Amino acid sequence: MNVTITVNGEVRSASVPPETTLLVLLREHFLLTGAKTGCDVGDCGACTVIVDGKAVNACLMLAGQADGRTVTTIEGLATREGLHPLQKVFEETGALQCGFCGPGVIMSSKALLDEIPNPTTAEIRNALAGNLCRCTGYQKMIEGVHEAAEMLQSTTTPATLATKTPATPALAALPQR
Amino acid sequence: MADDVMERDVSVLEKERVAPVETLRRSDEALRLPAVAPPTALPLEPPLVPQVGEQTRAVGLRAQRPDSRNHGLGLTRYIDDIALPGMLFAKIKRAGVASARIVRIDTSKAEAMPGVKAVLVGSEIPVNSFGPSLQDQPLLAAPIVRHAGDGVAAVAAVTEQIAEAAIDAIEVEYEPLPGVYDAIEALKPDSHKVHGGDTNVYASKIIKRGDVEKGFAQAYRIYEGRYYTPGIEHAPMEPFTSIADWDANGRLTVYASIGRITLARCDMSRTLGIPISRIRVIGTVVGGNFGGKNEIRHEPVLALLAKKAGRPVKGRFTRVEEFVASTIRHAFTMDYKTGVTKDGRLIARQVRMVLDGGAYCSFSETTLGKACILSTGPYEIPNSLAEGYVVYTNKTTAGSMRGFGAPQVCFAYESQMDEIARDLGIDPIEIRVRNMFREGSISSTGQVLHSVKVKESLENAVKKFGWEARS
Numbered sequence: 001m002n003v004t005i006t007v008n009g010e011v012r013s014a015s016v017p018p019e020t021t022l023l024v025l026l027r028e029h030f031l032l033t034g035a036k037t038g039c040d041v042g043d044c045g046a047c048t049v050i051v052d053g054k055a056v057n058a059c060l061m062l063a064g065q066a067d068g069r070t071v072t073t074i075e076g077l078a079t080r081e082g083l084h085p086l087q088k089v090f091e092e093t094g095a096l097q098c099g100f101c102g103p104g105v106i107m108s109s110k111a112l113l114d115e116i117p118n119p120t121t122a123e124i125r126n127a128l129a130g131n132l133c134r135c136t137g138y139q140k141m142i143e144g145v146h147e148a149a150e151m152l153q154s155t156t157t158p159a160t161l162a163t164k165t166p167a168t169p170a171l172a173a174l175p176q177r
Numbered sequence: 178m179a180d181d182v183m184e185r186d187v188s189v190l191e192k193e194r195v196a197p198v199e200t201l202r203r204s205d206e207a208l209r210l211p212a213v214a215p216p217t218a219l220p221l222e223p224p225l226v227p228q229v230g231e232q233t234r235a236v237g238l239r240a241q242r243p244d245s246r247n248h249g250l251g252l253t254r255y256i257d258d259i260a261l262p263g264m265l266f267a268k269i270k271r272a273g274v275a276s277a278r279i280v281r282i283d284t285s286k287a288e289a290m291p292g293v294k295a296v297l298v299g300s301e302i303p304v305n306s307f308g309p310s311l312q313d314q315p316l317l318a319a320p321i322v323r324h325a326g327d328g329v330a331a332v333a334a335v336t337e338q339i340a341e342a343a344i345d346a347i348e349v350e351y352e353p354l355p356g357v358y359d360a361i362e363a364l365k366p367d368s369h370k371v372h373g374g375d376t377n378v379y380a381s382k383i384i385k386r387g388d389v390e391k392g393f394a395q396a397y398r399i400y401e402g403r404y405y406t407p408g409i410e411h412a413p414m415e416p417f418t419s420i421a422d423w424d425a426n427g428r429l430t431v432y433a434s435i436g437r438i439t440l441a442r443c444d445m446s447r448t449l450g451i452p453i454s455r456i457r458v459i460g461t462v463v464g465g466n467f468g469g470k471n472e473i474r475h476e477p478v479l480a481l482l483a484k485k486a487g488r489p490v491k492g493r494f495t496r497v498e499e500f501v502a503s504t505i506r507h508a509f510t511m512d513y514k515t516g517v518t519k520d521g522r523l524i525a526r527q528v529r530m531v532l533d534g535g536a537y538c539s540f541s542e543t544t545l546g547k548a549c550i551l552s553t554g555p556y557e558i559p560n561s562l563a564e565g566y567v568v569y570t571n572k573t574t575a576g577s578m579r580g581f582g583a584p585q586v587c588f589a590y591e592s593q594m595d596e597i598a599r600d601l602g603i604d605p606i607e608i609r610v611r612n613m614f615r616e617g618s619i620s621s622t623g624q625v626l627h628s629v630k631v632k633e634s635l636e637n638a639v640k641k642f643g644w645e646a647r648s
């Protein structure tokens with residue numbers, strides 16, 4: 001079947017077998033390997049991407065269900081101007097250790113901040129409830145989301161401006177493979 | 178003149194050094210290449226990692242991990258993010274029964290399935306056993322299955338789904354055997370012997386200092402208790418994944434998320450029957466290890482499938498396989514007997530522990546050794562006797578995990594310490610301070626200890642967790 005999605009601001013299509021998940025479509029057909037396969041059954045959140053503004057487990061969504069929708073992956077967060085505040089803060093606070101859960105956690109957090117710009121700790125915990133991490137103990141991630149929320153609200157940071165103005169269509173800065 | 182040339186060359190080099198990223202971008206646009214990477218200027222400023230000639234900025238500063246930037250951008254290439262041209266996907270059929278003899282395996286239906294490129298059973302493996310100390314673990318069980326996670330056959334196919342369907346199509350007939358599922362049961366003379374022979378005990382250790390009986394005779398009170406800790410799965414977020422790839426000269430390259438490259442090469446050389454010099458292992462960024470990625474799991478199976486199929490093969494454990502077919506932390510049953518003086522000094526301690534090793538040895542010997550050495554705790558005890566045994570059971574193999582036995586014995590001796598303190602009416606911190614190692618203390622193994630900082634550490638911790646203020 002043919003699937004066309006807008007991924008990170010770009011319209012892309014692929015012809016895939018009907019059982020293909022959105023995760024496999026992104027990773028194997030579009031070579032966007034940022035979303036990870038941790039369990040493939042919806043338990044761990046390592047595959048989290050944003051579909052039409054909502055954080056979803058890409059391993060639980062069929063590629064066909066994503067047809068015509070807008071998908072943002074971890075690869076679509078940073079711009080040429082710099083890192084997304086979440087990426088910046090996570091790297092500074094040590095919220096990423098082995099990093100395998102990172103893309104999923106960042107995407108869940110981004111979906112939260114897009115909806116609730118100034119979330120409470122309970123709201124952050126709730127938003128990250130579906131993202132397992134075996135290394136960090138979550139504390140630094142929660143602090144990081146608070147910090148990123150503050151950064152995003154002080155509109156002067158160039159990174160904030162950058163996320164609000166959609167970047168020019170993605171170009172290959174480095175070959176992925 | 179010569180100087181001029183030098184200068185010109187240098188400036189050309191300089192220019193080239195700054196140009197590539199932008200140049201690449203422009204040419205991409207012109208060529209309309211499929212754009213996949215993020216619109217990120219690389220490297221990003223300011224660089225996190227010290228640059229050439231720059232002094233490391235880490236000393237005295239809060240350290241940042243140099244790899245987090247790549248992690249956060251989704252650019253870190255873990256093993257599962259690597260794909261080779263023509264790569265097949267492998268699946269291993271797990272026994273699902275804990276103790277049995279394989280009577281018959283019929284792989285014909287799987288072999289006939291379109292998209293299936295290779296099928297492998299245990300009898301085809303040149304040397305079907307591996308392990309870091311005892312080589313008692315088969316790659317694919319043949320003919321005895323010793324735990325439910327034992328692989329019995331493997332398939333490589335063009336997609337993961339086809340491989341999955343193909344292992345379902347493999348028919349295996351088992352003759353059930355008796356089993357043993359408890360470490361204490363496994364010690365009994367009439368228990369089922371997992372590896373045959375006349376005992377399930379496959380490693381033991383005794384560490385002795387002084388004379389415990391004399392110590393107990395002098396003790397004011399003696400405390401006895403049994404402590405138990407369960408098995409624990411490492412559950413790293415990244416499942417075991419590897420890719421095996423042969424070249425036409427018969428050299429094997431394995432990409433794997435593995436911590437011990439040379440051990441992996443040794444095990445592969447043994448099982449595949451080829452010299453170690455023909456095996457290259459590329460360790461990829463590890464998505465969580467916790468001690469569970471210290472040895473090979475399915476790599477020789479992937480290599481043999483790749484050889485049969487003539488194409489690279491990737492295998493990735495499912496989350497269920499992570500629990501049943503990897504290794505776990507040993508479950509410990511520990512008997513502690515401790516003699517103390519009236520003022521709370523430990524004068525004799527006897528420890529007996531039984532480790533549930535599961536079906537195969539793996540890192541059991543190492544774990545047992547460390548557990549016995551540490552079983553008396555950070556306390557100076559003049560008379561001690563530690564005895565440890567690891568036994569086979571028909572359960573998931575226990576292997577290395579952070580601490581190699583240290584957390585288990587720590588749970589036991591610290592639990593008992595609290596019981597003693599409560600009974601004698603001594604403050605739990607105070608009783609530890611009275612007994613702990615100091616400069617020049619002799620450990621249970623007879624080692625004289627130097628640079629001992631136990632007291633300072635405990636005092637610091639006490640301050641930090643507000644012990645004084647407790648209610």
Ligand code: FES
Binds near residue numbers: 038047
């Ligand atoms: S891979 Fe999707 S939730 Fe684990």
Ligand code: FES
Binds near residue numbers: 135
């Ligand atoms: S950083 Fe390793 S799993 Fe989260």
